[in-house]
Amino acid sequence: MPMNVFIATIGTRGDVQPYVALGEALHQAGHAVTICTSTRYAALVAERGLQYGRLSDDLVALIETPEGRAAIAGAGGSAGGMRALIRLIRTSFRIQRALFCDGWTAAQAANPDVVVYHPKMAIALHYAERLGIPAVMATLFPTLLPTSAYPNPGFPSLNLGRRLTATYNRATHHLVRAVVSVVSRWLFASWRAEHGLPPQPWGTGLLxxxxxxxxxxxxxxxxxxxxxxPDWPRQDVTTTGYWVLDRPSDWTPPSELQAFLEAGPPPVYVGFGSMAGGDPAHTTRVVLDALAQAGRRGVLARGWGGLDAQDCPESVYLLDQVPHDWLFERVAAVVHHGGAGTTAAGLRAGCPTVVCPFFGDQLFWARRVCDLGVGPAPVPQKHLTAPRLADAIRQATERGAMRQAAAMLGRALRREDGAAQAVSSIERVGTVQQHG
Incomplete structure (x- = not known):
């Protein structure tokens, strides 16, 4: 039975594009879909034939300010950086309260049968409660479900012996859940009171x-x-495969990029996405030096990260934005910050991957890439130097076993249809509601 599906997400493009892919798959399955996200992505939503629900762009724009970039750069642990991060979080809380109103207006207009939400838009769970409809949390990295298999993303992986490591891993998840419960209860309290909902019980959170x-x-x-x-709940937790947004059928690459790719051996892609770093100019110098030391051509993506070079050598091409699924099929390896979306694109293309993480789930994906043998040990941004990066690039481009493992994993990932699997899960939830 057709449903009205309301999808709420916010953040960088990596936080939005997979949900647009999911929305497109739901739409193709016969459902009406509204994507509620910040205004900078309104065109992306509309061009896929989906309804757009407006959220202010203020929260995303905050990250692009000098203060926001300083906070992100310091999230790795310096005292000054942590103070900047705390100030950023306080400011973001004020902005989020206004976003709650935007999202509620969009949710009412959508008249949904089911709500699907990114953890960053967990207020949508409360919209669902107010509307009396079910909700589904859709996430791009493991979060909030305790396990002894690995620590919560963002915590270091420690080898303390089997029992102590398992205890440590589970404790990190419970710590995050406790913090989330306290913060979410405080953050959502006024909205719930204003809309006739009782206080959020202790112990509840984003899910x-x-x-x-x-x-x-x-x-x-x-x-x-x-x-x-194995210690996750077996029911109601479905890992579907990646939600991939195919590039428009009429898209063509810039002629200059095409000519660069054809003028020599496959280059190495380098891009740090929305991660700014404290000194983008320094980071760019490190990247250029590393490519030169590794003897590789390069394609540098500016992104929000500010990678920029006024005088790039002829062996390096500087680009703004190109579909990863097209570009990554044409490069020798990918170097990036470990965001979920970029990691997925590189792995699906069968590319050896060098992850230079800043914090959060980037650390988790960096470990997975290394453990799977499809990339070298990660090079954390706080330890990023030209020799370290050059060595990692050489490993990714010259080790035959690593290249073979990456190619094999890429083939397996391309056989999956994660969005279709997610649609089936969401339909089961909505069907129960409609027949209930």
């Missing part, structure tokens, strides 16, 4: 209903990359 039971979860990554741990 719990009012009675404390967790909502169904669909994970937008592949079990080939990160399988469900």
């Amino acid at each position: 719990h209903r009012d009675d404390g039971t967790h909502v169904p979860i669909v994970n937008g990554w592949s079990a080939h990359v990160a399988p469900n741990p």
Whole structure:
């Protein structure tokens, strides 16, 4: 039975594009879909034939300010950086309260049968409660479900012996859940009171209903990359495969880029996406030096990260934005910050991957890439030097076993249809509601 589906997400393009892919798959399955996200992505939503629900762009724009970039650069642990991060979080809380109103207006207009939400838009769970409809949490990295298999993304992986390591891993998840519960209860309290909902019970958070039971979860990554741990709930947690947004059929590459690719051996892609770093000019110098030391041509993506070079050598091409699924098929390796979307694109293309993580889930994907043998050990941004990066690039481009493993994983990932699997999970939730 056709449904009205309301999808709420916010953040960088990596936080939005997979949900547009999911929305497109739902639309093709016969459902009406509204994507509620910040205004900078309104055109992306509309061009895929989906309804757009407006959110202010203020929260995303905040990250692009000098203060936001300083906070992100310092998230790795310096005292000054952590203070900047705390100030950023305080400012973001004020902006989020206004976003709650935007999202609620869009949700009412959509008249949905089911709500699907990114954890960053967990307020949508409360919209669903107010509307009396089910909700599904759709996430791009493991979060909030405790496991002894690995630490919560963002925490270091420690080898303390089997039992102590398992205890440590599970404790990191419980710590994050406790913090999330406290913060979310405070953050959502006024909205709930204003809309006739009782106070949020203790122990609930981004993925719990009012009675404390967790909502169904669909994970937008592949079990080939990160399988469900054995101690996760077996029901209502589905890891579907990646949600991939195909490039428009009429898209053509810039002629200058095409000519560069054809003028020599496959280059190495380098891009740090939305991660700014404290000194983009320095980072660019490190990247250029590393490419020269490794003897490789390069394609540098500016992104929000500010990678820029006024005088690039002829062996390096500087680009603004190109579909990863097209470009990554034409490069020797990919170097990036470890965002979920860029990691997925590189792995699906069968590319050896060098991850230079800043923080958060980037650390998790960096470990998975290394553990799977499809990339060298990660090079954290705080330890990024030209010799370290050059060595990692040489490993990624010259080790035959690594290239073979990456190609094999890429073939497995391309056989999956993660969005279709997620649609099936969401339809099951909505069908129960419609027949209930």
